[in-house]
Amino acid sequence: MPQQPDRVAIVTGGTDGIGLCTAWHLARLGLHVIIVEFLHCDLASVRSIWRFVHNFKAKRLPLHVLVNNAGVMMVPQRKTEDGFEEHFGLNYLGHFLLTNLLLSTLKESGSPDHRARVVTVSSATHYVGELHMDDLQGSRGYSPHGAYAQSKLALVLFTYRLQRLLQARGDPVTANAVDPGVVDTDLYRHVCWGTRLLKRLLGWLLFKTPEEGAWTSVVAAVSPELEGRGGHYLYNGRETPSRDVTYDRKLQQNLWARSCELVG
Template sequence: MSFLALVIPLLKVYYVGLKVLLYQLFNESFTLPAFPKQNGRVAIVTGGVKGIGFETARHLARLGMHVIIAGHIDSEGQEAVKRIKAEYPHDKVEFEHLDLTSLNSVCQFVKSFKNRGLPLHVLVNNAAVMLVPQRRTKDGFEEHIGLNYLGHFLLTSLLLDTLKTSGSADSCSRVVTVSSATHYVGSLNLEDLQSSCCYSPYGAYAQSKLALVMFTYHLQQQLLTDGSHVTANVVDPGVVNTDLYQHISWPAKLCKWIVAWFLFRTPEQGASTSIYAAVAPDLEGTGGCYLYNGQKVKSADITYDEQLQHQLYHQSCDLVRIAERSR
């Protein structure tokens, strides 16, 4: 493995991170407006046990949604439910086991959810790992692409029929996917999504976040073609002080500890754009957007390449072993 293959992705990711931190230094965090109650609506939030996901689940529950927190550590999930109920006793919030590193677990989660006969109005694809050492999921995928992207790709695909039947012309169901500014420096290697050659945790993370943006745009186009009452948007939470940084180097951890208190967003601030995308009335019927700090912004040029979007979709279907939807 060449030295440059390791260093260049690292420098790119830290360059993007520095740009975002400078923006956050000189710009106020997006403040959520008051939203109408969401009584009777159902939401699933992956990775909702802590950080951005927890704050997203907490706010949606406060708005009256029936929130299902999906995660792979049951004790943390029950604790998250307890914390929300302690603050809002009448909220309907629960935890269900979901391991996004296992295709079988994703299928079992969807089967269990559908057996309950519940509608689904909001799916928040929030769970993620970042900068983990090279390792594989239960199905043999590189972990960033497996958990961050393919797990959510399969989950969304299997829940799409429920989302469609739950949406209506005046109240669309919504798919909200959390990406990252690192997608701007990501490269999509369709011949080696697994990052098996010249593995870099920085490059693998950026690629997984790039794939999420491209999947969202392709999904939105499919939904428009179908005339479905479902929208798909992707959000960028900024640089947020969460547990995602546990795998960074000790020097980087020291720098983070020094600057996090005045440059990083809090998890609540980081969740604001996800919540906005999930319930904002002014986004009703609007999809295919990249949202940052509560605003629509332009994503990386490569994300708008429709041919590459379709190639990624085709390969993703093969990897998770589902049939492609007709175009």
């Protein structure tokens, strides 16, 4: 990848795991990287992040790359401070709001020949996810796996809708979703004991390292081959089809509208 010393990136959840490795790779390429902790995300915190970046903007510091990486996986049923189911609130809604708040800065930082980029980390779990538009918070029956899969499905739908809006307006920003694969990180601490045991015994064989898992995010963030190209789902650094339902434009629009209502 080419060196990019004049560009600025934000990586959410960049203190460990895939996020830390993503930040490290980008920094080695010369980007100025801002790490945002998202573990106890609420919408007030997201707006605080925006104000922080807005101060950068006042000092003429740009923002070229936003990596929506932070997340939780298969946690017990619990809510964010705003009252949202934690997977949906932290994995999806927090990133939905943050991206929209930062869009003006991204647009001003991009150019027709070197666009700003939004990279959103989804998961292969989205292939089995179901989006319950009438019960996004899982109030009628909670499943940790179902809630996690729904949040990752929502991120892909959001990415495709975002790209369509950016393209329609001619904004110099692209949006892509990435799948890091099965990665050996602390996200698995809430899975069942059998899975944790399997991970401990065979993780070195079956799981990617965090460095390997971060690579697709890095490709989406800086690869010259993706210049000006958005609305894709990337796995192992390459474009691959996402689940059929993610291309449903009506569903994309409905989720976007409902998300706007939820975040105010």
